[in-house]
Amino acid sequence: MTENDIKKIVRDTIVTSIQNFAKNSLKKKPKFQILDLLIPKERKIRSIVGGLEGSLGTTLWEPLGKALAAQNGFNVIHQDLMCPSNMPAALSNTVESIKEDRNAEGGLYDAKSSHEAIKRVCQNYKINPIDSFKKPKSGRGVDIWLEKDGVNYFFDTKTVQPNLSTLTGCLDQVIGWYSFYYSKHPEGTAIGRIVFPYNPTPEKSFWKGVIGGGKPLEPFEEAWVEDEFWDFCSGHEGTYSIIKKAFHEIRESGELKEVLDELLADNL
Template sequence: MDDYLKERIKENLKISIRRFFSNKKVTNYQVLDDIFPKERRIRSLIGGLETSLGTTFWEPISKTLAEINGFEIIQDKILVPTEFPPALQNELDKLVYERENKPNNRRVSTEECMERLKNVAAKTNPQDIAAYIYISPPSGTGVDIHLFKDGIEYLFDIKTAQPNQGDFQKFNKQMLQWYAYRLAKTTNAKLEARIAIPFNPFAKSWYEQQKSKLFSSPLDIAQDIWVENEFWDFCSGTENTFEQLKALFVELGQENFAAEFNDIFYQN
């Protein structure tokens, strides 16, 4: 990562934080305001900033790195036909159920999911596909990052670094929906979908820390999740990309960038 790109990313981070705090107010009352007014305010502001970084920083930076690495950024949404093919919907529902419930103690791989969905999609009448009216997918099921390279479409959603058990079921359904929605329109599309965890907050391996949740989750761990450099190095095409991104946060800390927002955090 050259100096120009690092400076560009660092400036993007500063802009992202400034935009979040622009006219930011914490107005909802919590009973702990009466005991820890400053601390509760800080917690609320930082929690909101952490959430906002997904769309205002992590997502655009991943697209920038990917574009430099030769990926095409697909801006169009994956649309859904208003009359979704019943056979494809049935297969989607079956896969969601089988991955969540593991009948006969069997975990369905992502490769098998793709094969089954493609086989059903291939039987759809091309005239029916051409006649469909396509609309935006239901809220919460869209793709954050849609890349294309060497004939393969890559679909990502950036998620919190510490998902709970229920989140893994949502991830599973979301990715299977992406596959089904995309195949409904282009039955021979080559697709790879993953949940991206932008950084590892734990002292040990993220996978080791989340082992019990992952074991009981519906996901195919070898295929469905990338953590930290697994994701960032794929986007950039270089190694240890996250360490370079983290260094920019460290630089801003050393430059006392936080002092810009003292009046917001410590209002009288």
């Protein structure tokens, strides 16, 4: 893809995302908050902006990643990554041991050995396959599932300002993906990454700005930041800068001004 191809996909995705958010928000009746009695306009604007920020994962980053990848030769898998209905004891014990070890100081496991240990224990299911699978519980699924050349890629986008609880949950999620996938496809190949779509502290490394340097999540091997993900999807170097340009161009063109004005006016 050329830069213009990428920019068009980005612009179309941003515009659709904002328009859909506004359409859905205008249908909702605002709930009363006590600060409405003191600063009603400011409180409601904050609510709108907060809602828009919170929706970006599913309304913008996820469809954008899929759209770019689809144009770069990836198969976008539109289904859930299923987990065993009853997790076998050997696999369950391995997963729990890894989690406990990775959350402790000076543990034996790292990202690579965690992945290998899970795949190794799942080799037992070649001979005795698991016959019942179900959707994983909320928060443990895959947002973006891509496939190319026999490799399955699992991604989930997260807030760019994660706390310790979020980071611990991210590790659980990646380890869970491997246990789900290999329990059903022990001979397959999977790569799982948590995605932080941009760096909110561009003056320094993303990981230097995150609590504990991101632990227990391992940078790059279990989490990608900014262009580590966007360039992978698009096959083009510097994709995040194109995304930023698209935002600037949309603002300068006024393409979303009417939509945003209506959204704000309805809530003031």
